[in-house]
Amino acid sequence: MKTSNPVLARLGQAAERERAAGYAQPGPYGQPGYPQQQQFPQQPYAQPYPGGYGQPVAPPTVTPMTLDDVVVKTVLMLAILGASAAAAWVLVPDALAGPAWIGAAVVGLVLGLIISFSRMANPALVVAYSIVEGVFVGMVSKAFESLYDGIVLQAVVATFGVFFLMAMIYKARIIRATPKFARIMVAIMAGLFGVMLVNLVLALFGVNTGLRDGSPLAIGFSLVCIVVASLSFVLNFADIEEGVRMGLPQRYSWTAAFGIVVGLVWLYIEILRLLSYFQGDD
Template identity: 75%
Template sequence: MKTSNPVLARLGQAAERERSAGYAPPGQYGYGQPGIPQQHPGQPGYPVAPAAGTMTIDDVVVKTVALLGILGVSAAAAWVLVPDSLIYTAWIGAAIVGVVLGLIISFSRIANPALVVAYAVVEGAFVGLVSKAYETAYEGIVLQAVVATFGVFFVMAMLYKAKVIRATPKFVKGMIAVMAGLFAVMLINFVLAVFFDINTGLRDGSPLAIGFSLVCIVVASLSFVLSFKEVEDGVRMGLPQRYSWTAAFGIVVSLVWLYLELLRLISYFQGDD
């Protein structure tokens, strides 16, 4: 099955290689079916099957919930254990490590559950520290952002299921280009702000900052469509079960990004009192 997602295509190739490690049980790939000559292991052309179970939507749901649970525990631990005097330093460190792990996972040719779990732990610490800082400044803002985040997620899930929004090849390519551009802008802004103390106006509550956050929120919301499409294609391609961790990782990344952008946007309208 063809897919417009280059990462998924690589995973599909890896899954195809894995199929060469096992044999098909009766009833699969035509073996053992009426009217089809039966073959036996070792014979030329004998069909092969995955060495492990294939990925399902239920697998992705379970892994996503598990990662969110790990992320939540890590966030709570960071909130409680990291002293206020070290929040900023730990915040920056967790952000850098999280970006590095995220890039490794995204461009890896294999599914690595250990790396995905490590990302959830590190990103949880980052989210917890950011949330604590915002909650200290604006009481109740974290709950508002969490509710809004999952509200958007479920709306996008319903729109995708109803086929109101479809992940066409043009949509996928456009989204990848836009997300890459936004990531580059945010990375440059981060470096300028942290290491050179330069304010670009993208994160200071100005009209420009509000507009930029709105763009990020729209793109983060639409990124769920890519994740849903990735899950569907992965199931159809028969990827091994462990690749459900990679699919769950994509959903968690979008949720975290959307949450942080909503948190920031809400803070712009809280006022100084």
């Protein structure tokens, strides 16, 4: 089955190579995995003996990915991320909070890019990403909570509320992940990433662009990011659905779970920022 998603297409090609390699594996006693001609007398109509040596040797099977696999991996990633965030919140001293979240953000970005562009699913990298991203989330959350009491719980509830709302919207097919929708979303997300990167670099040099200072522009920018992050789940759900139909190997459920967790973290951070803007005058 063809897909308009280049990542899924690449993974699908890898899966096809795995299945092809599986059929090329030798069977027991050096016999190839394909049916062989029986040299003993055949039953009528050339049927092989049930359970006899004339039966085709079953090729090694590759367990396909299921929706349950993705759910389990997503929950596991969130559990690891949450534990890492809690540990960072408690163990990292305030004096090291800045270097900790900046370092975690950089390492998380690098790991995320490696996972996104890798041709093979790598569970170890996905777990490492969860740990590092947990440190980032923990440090950022602690900073916001120290300024605005209760804001972290509000952001967590809002984040999962939006996620489940988007899941229901997708299931009802209110929004469909058409190729045009996917292209537009990818372009918008790339543009937002570029803007945020430039804004970060300018901020390091003391330049205030107004995108993160609580101004009307900052509120509008956060709202745009929240909408785009929410819509990105439609692409995630469509990718998972198509990946299951394509029969991708089970380990690719880690890649699918990674996509959901990335969206959740982005959505959480943007909601956290937006809530802080409205609590800044208290």
